[in-house]
Amino acid sequence: MYKAAIPKEILEFVDTVRKFVKKDCEPIDELIEQQGKIPEPVVQKVRDLGLYGMTIPTEYGGLGIGATGYCLVAKALSWGHGAFRSLIAVNNGIGSQAILLSGSEEQKQRFLPDLSSGKKLSCFCLTEPGAGSDAASMTTTAVKDGKFWVVNGLKHFITNAPIADVFTVLALSDKEKRTKGGITAFIIEKGTPGLKIGQLHQHMGSKAMVQSEVIFEDCRVPEENVIGKVGEGFRTAMKTLDIGRVTLAASCIGYAEKLLKMGSDYAKIRVQFGKPIADFQAIQWMLADCATEIYAADCMMIDAALRYDSGERQSALASMAKLYASEMACKVADRVLQIHGGMGYMVEAKVERYYRDLRLYRIVEGTSEIQRLVISRSVLKDELTF
């Protein structure tokens, strides 16, 4: 029913993306997994479709289809391979949103068109070895020196860092104030002296996701590269998280939909005790639970996205959608693996890949526990409106 609330051209565009996923992405998912990256001709199609700049307004070269359009596309892309999400998510989310929400007009003109077209990739440097869920405990510092800021420190788990051109970096500009006006956001461009890529990270799943450490050694950043005002970086960072969380929910739902299809297809052809296992109630109930939970997550995600696009700002809604969808998708992966039995444990059935890939989603961009913290705070402050 929610389709009535979404502009028709966006639904048509999502249909185009589905077609692209079916024709160009699904057939090469094994190849992407083996090579750990998406082949360049397919990446070019992602650029041509404008998928790097879905959330960026048209005046800066983006598609301007808002959180809702982006979520529906993210859901469709999950049917192809998880690598597509990590490729475009940063430019659409935390990589561009800080500039969009708090950047100057000059910064928007300078960076957003290339991020929209996918000519340049961005990354978001917040997490540090000692500062994960407690992002405010960061130790990366920025010290003013004339018309420059000198940044020193180490960030890790930074998605797309080794291939990024534009780094949005959060650093302590005032050690005493910290979250209360002591953290500043900077744009640092690739090639800036003192900006180095550290160790590449190896993952349990999501093999085609590129992540590394980012090292800053006396990295001199011109003062015009400060995003927003000095000391407002933490607030900016927190503001950019909502849209990312809703789209992560959408990605999880896409994965879960595909898994449900794999589960139901397999249950219909796998014969045991003289009949397809789909005839057994134990299997039917697992499929029914998966479908019900997918539907619930989908309703939450769409509602949160539509409300975000209408200007409503309730972080708890994005957190609830992300918490529920990521936990749901992991349960679906577990059940579908169970439906496949021994075959589900085999690499060739592909279910194990989803099982590994999806585990990330309960951690990335705020763990399930942090989401619960955001939600409960909103409840206890009597701020939550359904």
Place this chain on the structure above:
Amino acid sequence: MKVLVCMKQTPDTEASIKIAADGKGIEEQNIKWIMSPYDEYAVEEAIRIKEKQTGETVVVTVGTDRVVESMRTALAMGIDRGVHCVDPAFLGSDALATAKILASVIKTENPDVVLCGRQAIDLDQAQAPAYLAEILGWPQVYSVAKLELKGNAAVCNRRIEGGEEIVETSLPCVMTCDKGLNEPRYASLPGIMKAKKKEIKKWALAQTGLAETDVGTAGAKVKTLGYLPLPDRPPGKVFKEMETADMVKQVVKLLREEAKVI
């Protein structure tokens, strides 16, 4: 260069087709409709010709209001405008009657090239383009896998058994497009937005200059008597309680003598 594309809307390749209760059609509810995939090559080629040489591109479709959605897809890919042949009298047209309707549009539009898909993926008749060329008195090149326009002529590589044939034809002509001719582009979001404002002109019986008896069920020389579903697959053979070596021998024997596949 003016290029006109004849496009047909067909059920999605993955749609599950059920025969209607009267046996003379298919159940159309809950079917996703798409542009016939071979017609996508025609649309793409038309756009590429225009991009190279300037000119105009037109998409023409015969069908009910349902087909407009697929026409919009062609417009979103980049075709300039559309002509939608729609009239209650057209219902039940066979390939010849359809070609007559399309020819009436082509005579008015006067394009240099008419591109069609090699065949529509629903009925697999591949007849309309040949009828069209005959009615217009134009040459026809079937199954084009490569196309090069040179002044008032076209050089085409045709897919034939075991290889390709290269032919040259004068223009105007009718060509049918095969897989491999190009890779159809996806409709971009700006393309989808622009398509909403592009013109789709309606073309009814009165405009065709044809009589009611030329088209639709009245004009159809080939009448569909009915459709039959594919027969159910025969059950597989299972070999049990034998030595593996004997089973293999049995399977090989049957594959050779019964299935005749080895």
